Amino acid sequence: MSSGLVCPYCYLRFREKAIKFRCSGRPGPAQQACASRRDERLASRMGFAGLLPPAFEADGRRLSAVHPDCGAETNYRLCPECHSRLPVHFGKIDSRLIALVGAKESGKTVFMTVLLHELMNTVGVRFDAAVLGADDETRDSFRRRYEAPLYENRQLAAPTQRATAQASRRPLVFTFSVRSNGGLRTRQERTVLSFFDTAGEDLNTAESIEQNVRYLASADGIILLLDPLTMRGTRDQIDVDAPRPAEQGLDSPVNVLGRITELLQLALKVKPTKMIPTPIAVAFSKMDALRGGLVENGPLRRPTPNGDRFDTQDSAEVHDYVRALLDEWEGAAIDQTLRHNYARYRYFGLSALGAPPTADRRVATGVVQPYRVADPFLWLLSEFGAIPRTKPSKP
Numbered sequence: 220m221s222s223g224l225v226c227p228y229c230y231l232r233f234r235e236k237a238i239k240f241r242c243s244g245r246p247g248p249a250q251q252a253c254a255s256r257r258d259e260r261l262a263s264r265m266g267f268a269g270l271l272p273p274a275f276e277a278d279g280r281r282l283s284a285v286h287p288d289c290g291a292e293t294n295y296r297l298c299p300e301c302h303s304r305l306p307v308h309f310g311k312i313d314s315r316l317i318a319l320v321g322a323k324e325s326g327k328t329v330f331m332t333v334l335l336h337e338l339m340n341t342v343g344v345r346f347d348a349a350v351l352g353a354d355d356e357t358r359d360s361f362r363r364r365y366e367a368p369l370y371e372n373r374q375l376a377a378p379t380q381r382a383t384a385q386a387s388r389r390p391l392v393f394t395f396s397v398r399s400n401g402g403l404r405t406r407q408e409r410t411v412l413s414f415f416d417t418a419g420e421d422l423n424t425a426e427s428i429e430q431n432v433r434y435l436a437s438a439d440g441i442i443l444l445l446d447p448l449t450m451r452g453t454r455d456q457i458d459v460d461a462p463r464p465a466e467q468g469l470d471s472p473v474n475v476l477g478r479i480t481e482l483l484q485l486a487l488k489v490k491p492t493k494m495i496p497t498p499i500a501v502a503f504s505k506m507d508a509l510r511g512g513l514v515e516n517g518p519l520r521r522p523t524p525n526g527d528r529f530d531t532q533d534s535a536e537v538h539d540y541v542r543a544l545l546d547e548w549e550g551a552a553i554d555q556t557l558r559h560n561y562a563r564y565r566y567f568g569l570s571a572l573g574a575p576p577t578a579d580r581r582v583a584t585g586v587v588q589p590y591r592v593a594d595p596f597l598w599l600l601s602e603f604g605a606i607p608r609t610k611p612s613k614p
């Protein structure tokens with residue numbers, strides 16, 4: 220799809236040429252500097268009301284421009300729609316938007332926090348990859364709002380606020396860089412990643428559906444987090460110490476999948492005879508609470524793979540195993556929905572925390588010990604061709 224670029228902050232589509240610039244605010248050749256002011260576009264779209272030097276139009280295919288008012292050069296490039304600052308080299312490097320969706324309480328915020336922490340640490344080392352926040356706001360808010368509470372205070376986040384209730388909620392945007400070995404040449408492959416932590420109830424209310432439709436329609440890959448503990452067939456298998464989901468008010472995984480499927484079909488204008496092309500990783504969270512019922516040394520009890528490629532064989536085994544579990548959990552309708560509507564889907568089972576939390580939402584063991592938390596993300600990256608994968612072994 221070369222119908223232009225998609226902003227990792229507002230998810231609107233535009234052409235590279237339309238990229239705008241923001242004046243550097245430094246004095247130009249005539250020693251005149253442009254004054255900072257409120258950027259109305261940034262205020263209305265992203266809820267940022269601070270003072271900034273003015274935005275202006277120039278040839279967006281270039282990495283810098285001269286502001287005619289002051290004559291100073293700038294390399295501060297902006298999304299033409301929302302005026303957010305674009306990541307360095309945006310438009311010249313791959314950009315992948317990954318949508319993270321799931322019902323209320325399914326574990327999205329904890330999952331995203333642990334995933335990003337792992338990407339910056341062990342998984343980064345495993346793939347020799349560097350993961351960096353693409354802007355000050357992402358760097359600061361990831362650390363302060365997500366990482367520090369969980370890793371320093373061992374406290375799980377409060378339920379995520381709905382997008383409309385807090386206009387300033389913006390996606391976290393990261394750049395993922397890996398060295399690719401193409402024969403004699405090695406080069407850096409850079410991918411821009413955008414995560415938007417939706418609030419579970421955003422999928423229910425009409426006014427917030429529009430934003431989600433745009434978000435899902437622009438996504439290059441989807442991670443759908445489903446809470447297996449809310450499925451009827453798991454009730455008698457849940458670890459006695461694990462907090463149980465509320466009996467009422469939570470959406471069942473099959474309903475959530477149904478709603479997302481309808482949204483995608485509408486947003487992508489998928490013909491009735493066609494499948495949804497976006498790859499979807501269907502990940503069952505909180506597997507620690509069901510550990511007792513899993514086959515010992517089976518795909519969801521053995522250690523997370525740690526080679527420097529995505530392990531295709533291991534992933535296929537997990538996929539088959541989870542599909543078999545779905546029958547046991549009375550979730551066969553999930554498999555039917557996926558099989559009839561999606562061209563590419565894959566099952567995952569994971570635990571962000573590694574053990575059930577305490578009843579007062581704290582990390583029980585004192586340390587976060589994730590299990591397979593990066594698998595869905597690594598599968599998507601391998602589908603995009605951004606990381607290498609192992610060849611499947613013969614059946």
Ligand SMILES: Nc1nc2c(ncn2[C@@H]2O[C@H](COP(=O)(O)OP(=O)(O)OP(=O)(O)O)[C@@H](O)[C@H]2O)c(=O)[nH]1
Pocket residue numbers: 321322323324325326327328329330375376377378379380417418419420461462504505506507508569570571572573574575576580
């Ligand atoms: N057993 C277990 N429970 C988990 C895990 N991750 C999250 N939970 C539980 O799920 C609850 C909800 O997690 P959140 O990450 O806040 O869920 P969410 O999907 O962001 O919820 P909303 O923001 O309300 O949509 C937590 O308070 C935990 O009790 C896990 O890895 N294992």
Ligand SMILES: [Mg+2]
Pocket residue numbers: 327328329377378379416417418419
């Ligand atoms: Mg949340």
Ligand SMILES: [Zn+2]
Pocket residue numbers: 242243244252253286288289290291
């Ligand atoms: Zn200027």
Ligand SMILES: [Zn+2]
Pocket residue numbers: 226227228229230231298299300301302303
């Ligand atoms: Zn934008």
